[in-house]
Amino acid sequence: xxxxxxxxxxxxxxxxxxxxxxxxxxxxxxxxxxxxxxxxxxxxxxxxxxxxxxxxxxxxxxxxxxxxxxxxxxxxxxxxxxxxxxxxxxxxxxxxxxxxxxxxxxxxxxxxxxxxxxxxxxxxxxxxxxxxxxxxxxxxxxxxxxxxxxxxxxxxxxxxxxxxxxxxxxxxxxxxxxxxxxxxxxxxxxxxxxxxx
Amino acid sequence: xxxxxxxxxxxxxxxxxxxxxxxxxxxxxxxxxxxxxxxxxxxxxxxxxxxxxxxxxxxxxxxxxxxxxxxxxxxxxxxxxxxxxxxxxxxxxxxxxxxxxxxxxxxxxxxxxxxxxxxxxxxxxxxxxxxxxxxxxxxxxxxxxxxxxxxxxxxxxxxxxxxxxxxxxxxxxxxxxxxxxxxxxxxxxxxxxxxxx
Numbered sequence: 200x201x202x203x204x205x206x207x208x209x210x211x212x213x214x215x216x217x218x219x220x221x222x223x224x225x226x227x228x229x230x231x232x233x234x235x236x237x238x239x240x241x242x243x244x245x246x247x248x249x250x251x252x253x254x255x256x257x258x259x260x261x262x263x264x265x266x267x268x269x270x271x272x273x274x275x276x277x278x279x280x281x282x283x284x285x286x287x288x289x290x291x292x293x294x295x296x297x298x299x300x301x302x303x304x305x306x307x308x309x310x311x312x313x314x315x316x317x318x319x320x321x322x323x324x325x326x327x328x329x330x331x332x333x334x335x336x337x338x339x340x341x342x343x344x345x346x347x348x349x350x351x352x353x354x355x356x357x358x359x360x361x362x363x364x365x366x367x368x369x370x371x372x373x374x375x376x377x378x379x380x381x382x383x384x385x386x387x388x389x390x391x392x393x394x395x396x
Numbered sequence: 397x398x399x400x401x402x403x404x405x406x407x408x409x410x411x412x413x414x415x416x417x418x419x420x421x422x423x424x425x426x427x428x429x430x431x432x433x434x435x436x437x438x439x440x441x442x443x444x445x446x447x448x449x450x451x452x453x454x455x456x457x458x459x460x461x462x463x464x465x466x467x468x469x470x471x472x473x474x475x476x477x478x479x480x481x482x483x484x485x486x487x488x489x490x491x492x493x494x495x496x497x498x499x500x501x502x503x504x505x506x507x508x509x510x511x512x513x514x515x516x517x518x519x520x521x522x523x524x525x526x527x528x529x530x531x532x533x534x535x536x537x538x539x540x541x542x543x544x545x546x547x548x549x550x551x552x553x554x555x556x557x558x559x560x561x562x563x564x565x566x567x568x569x570x571x572x573x574x575x576x577x578x579x580x581x582x583x584x585x586x587x588x589x590x591x592x593x
Contacts, residue, residue: 240483240522251472258478265471274462275448281455286437306503325437 203256204244206349210263213383257284264346271341279340283329283347290322291354298361315363326351327368337374344378352378400453401441403546407460410580454481461543468538476537480526480544487519488551495558512560523548524565534571541575549575 211218223243228234235241239254246252246259253259261281264270271277293314301307330339338348352375358365367375378384408415420440425431432438436451443449443456450456458478461467468474490511498504527536535545549572555562564572575581 239479239526240486241518249472251476253472253475253479255479255482258475258482261478262471262475265474274459275446275450277462278450278455278459279448281458282436282450282452285452285455289437321438329436 202244204259206260206346206353207244207246207256207263209349209353209381209384209387210260210267210269212387213381214267257288260284260346260350269344269346269349271345276340276345280345280347283326283339284350286322286326286329287347287350287354290318290326291357293318294358294361294363319358319363319365323365323367323371327371330368330370330374337370337377339374348374349378351375399441401456403457403543403550404441404443404453404460406546406550406578406581406584407457407464407466409584410578411464454485457481457543457547466541466543466546468542473537473542477542477544480523480536481547483519483523483526484544484547484551487515487523488554490515491555491558491560516555516560516562520562520564520568524568527565527567527571534567534574545571546575548572 208218208220210216223234228243238245239252242254244256244259245254246262248262253262261270261284264280271280297307297310297314301310333339333341336342336344338344339351340347351371355365355367355371355375356379379388405415405417407413420431425440435442436449439451441453441456442451443459445459450459458467458481461477468477494504494507494511498507530536530538533539533541535541536548537544548568552562552564552568552572553576576585
């Protein structure tokens with residue numbers, strides 16, 4: 200499974216920006232509360248940049264996207280990118296909550312069934328429409344790849360890690376392949392193992 | 397209770413920008429699926445601007461904050477604002493899910509207890525630290541009110557609507573009062589009734 204910090208790591212890797220990749224294995228995080236206490240909001244990922252600590256993966260991704268040219272042209276394109284990233288996160292947050300935070304039992308099974316039969320297919324249908332609406336390029340917004348496309352590829356790749364299949368449209372699959380075929384992302388994915396945040 | 401569309405409405409009102417305030421009463425939304433089908437992602441709020449439809453309240457708020465001068469100075473301040481808005485939303489989304497989407501029963505009571513005894517006080521403690529760290533002004537970021545402060549005031553005011561009390565710090569209370577004492581927001585709040593999205 201990819202993690203919420205991966206798009207930031209992809210951006211650094213693609214642009215040969217040196218960074219300290221400080222990963223906390225899940226068992227260490229859960230067994231030692233000092234890790235959480237040293238973050239602004241008790242969670243990861245966190246980016247330390249220019250002497251400032253930023254948490255929340257979307258705030259981090261947006262900052263890097265701005266600096267590296269993946270945040271569209273003009274504020275309307277930027278708002279579309281923000282909208283799409285939030286829509287993707289709404290779908291995947293539902294999945295993450297079920298797998299990481301719910302106890303085994305009938306309620307978890309019911310919620311998982313609702314995710315797989317309603318949230319996920321409906322979300323894919325809505326995202327597919329938004330992708331089709333963009334006639335300028337192969338991604339969600341404008342004529343080149345944006346942060347929205349990287350978040351889409353990263354977050355939808357989590358599904359496989361959870362053992363789920365997503366019935367993506369042809370255009371969506373093609374976009375996933377384009378992102379994962381970027382040589383630096385291919386190399387990155389070949390090096391990093393599952394479930395490290 | 398305030399709604400997810402309120403910060404956008406406050407911004408329009410504060411800057412005397414004419415807008416069509418198309419509200420859908422909850423019972424109409426629930427009884428007629430055409431409302432959801434006419435939005436990009438099946439939910440509200442939605443902003444139609446420059447011929448484009450933007451959903452997701454944070455994408456809408458950020459666009460208006462950019463245009464109206466509530467989005468900080470430079471990309472680090474902007475990343476801090478984004479971080480704080482996402483932290484606030486993480487807390488409140490937990491509360492909204494419990495009240496709007498969970499069936500009555502022991503699981504709902506358990507989740508509500510966890511929200512009131514853990515998520516909410518811990519979230520307030522973390523937000524309070526972030527607020528205290530800003531020595532430049534009374535808000536979360538920089539020397540003047542930003543989008544983060546309006547989201548804070550709006551979303552924390554929902555708690556009262558749900559019947560909960562928040563143990564806010566003195567600085568947090570003062571910030572809430574500053575926002576709600578803006579004359580146009582006072583006037584707006586006096587006009588609009590509860591539970592309209």
